[in-house]
Amino acid sequence: MAFVIVQHLDPHHASRLSSLLGKVTAMPVSEVTETTTPKPNTVYVQPPNKCVMAKDGTLTLVQREERLNVGIDHFFESLAEECGSRAIGIVLSGTGSDGTAGLRAIKAAGGLTFAQNQQSAKFDAMPRSAIRAGFVDLVLTPREIAREIERVADHPYIRQPLGDPEEIEKAAYRQADDLGRIFLSLKKQMGVDFSAYKESTLIRRIQRRMTLHRVEKISQYARFLRDNKKEIEALFDDLLINVTRFFRDEALFRALKKRFLPALLKNKSKDRQPELRAWVPGCASGEEVYSLAICILETLGSGLSKMR
Numbered sequence: 503m504a505f506v507i508v509q510h511l512d513p514h515h516a517s518r519l520s521s522l523l524g525k526v527t528a529m530p531v532s533e534v535t536e537t538t539t540p541k542p543n544t545v546y547v548q549p550p551n552k553c554v555m556a557k558d559g560t561l562t563l564v565q566r567e568e569r570l571n572v573g574i575d576h577f578f579e580s581l582a583e584e585c586g587s588r589a590i591g592i593v594l595s596g597t598g599s600d601g602t603a604g605l606r607a608i609k610a611a612g613g614l615t616f617a618q619n620q621q622s623a624k625f626d627a628m629p630r631s632a633i634r635a636g637f638v639d640l641v642l643t644p645r646e647i648a649r650e651i652e653r654v655a656d657h658p659y660i661r662q663p664l665g666d667p668e669e670i671e672k673a674a675y676r677q678a679d680d681l682g683r684i685f686l687s688l689k690k691q692m693g694v695d696f697s698a699y700k701e702s703t704l705i706r707r708i709q710r711r712m713t714l715h716r717v718e719k720i721s722q723y724a725r726f727l728r729d730n731k732k733e734i735e736a737l738f739d740d741l742l743i744n745v746t747r748f749f750r751d752e753a754l755f756r757a758l759k760k761r762f763l764p765a766l767l768k769n770k771s772k773d774r775q776p777e778l779r780a781w782v783p784g785c786a787s788g789e790e791v792y793s794l795a796i797c798i799l800e801t802l803g804s805g806l807s808k809m810r
Contacts, residue, residue: 504541505544505546506577507523509547509548510574511550512550514550517548532546548573552564553573555580556583574600574601582604587611591605591608593638594629596628605637607747609637612707614713616638618643618647622643622644657713659709681705681724684720687727704741705720707740746788758794759800764801778798780798
């Protein structure tokens with residue numbers, strides 16, 4: 503497991519973090535360069551005035567441009583996309599709300615999320631924001647987080663490669679009775695039947711909860727769930743977590759804007775009173791709706807006033 507530390511740094515001053523960390527850990531510590539391939543048991547530190555991104559098995563640097571420093575969110579979101587369920591995000595002491603959206607992305611991808619508890623944080627705004635948003639699995643002191651990371655690092659859920667859908671479906675078939683018991687517990691308490699949901703997704707979400715509770719067999723988790731109302735609620739929330747962001751599927755929105763909307767609007771222009779209606783079902787917190795609206799408005803341009 504590699505460790506990446508992203509801070510809020512003054513863009514005009516060099517960071518001493520590498521040398522400071524090197525004095526208190528036996529692991530190698532180095533600053534991320536333009537393209538760095540992470541190695542296990544190594545600590546990587548973000549340089550000043552740069553944002554770190556995880557991409558194609560490497561850590562890369564991009565120039566920090568925006569005034570609002572949300573480099574932690576950017577890194578977490580790229581990590582979620584790159585590593586999926588193997589991503590682990592930790593928000594420690596800091597001001598502002600940076601990290602909250604990033605933890606949401608990691609949790610949505612099936613990864614694990616931690617935050618420093620407010621009692622041990624010198625500046626508790628960042629962890630408090632993430633905790634209140636509901637995107638944190640465990641709230642602990644830094645020392646307790648370290649112990650928990652050491653434990654989960656050896657759990658099969660973290661160690662195994664990202665699942666082959668066919669293998670996951672075979673596993674689901676072998677564990678059908680245990681899954682049925684889990685579905686029954688969910689339906690009994692929450693009133694929702696998950697038995698028709700995509701099994702590969704369900705299993706990954708269930709395994710995520712198993713990791714947090716130090717359970718390795720799904721049969722054990724089914725028994726644990728049966729008499730644990732809080733865990734049933736937590737699993738329910740995990741299964742229904744919103745996975746959304748602006749222009750989430752970039753290729754789709756590009757095609758929509760360049761090909762489909764112009765053709766559609768061209769046909770509409772022949773109508774006496776042109777009208778265009780868009781329907782976005784299951785829109786979570788609304789990012790897809792706004793993304794579609796932006797595409798339509800930009801495509802219409804000056805023709806907006808003619809459209810109903």
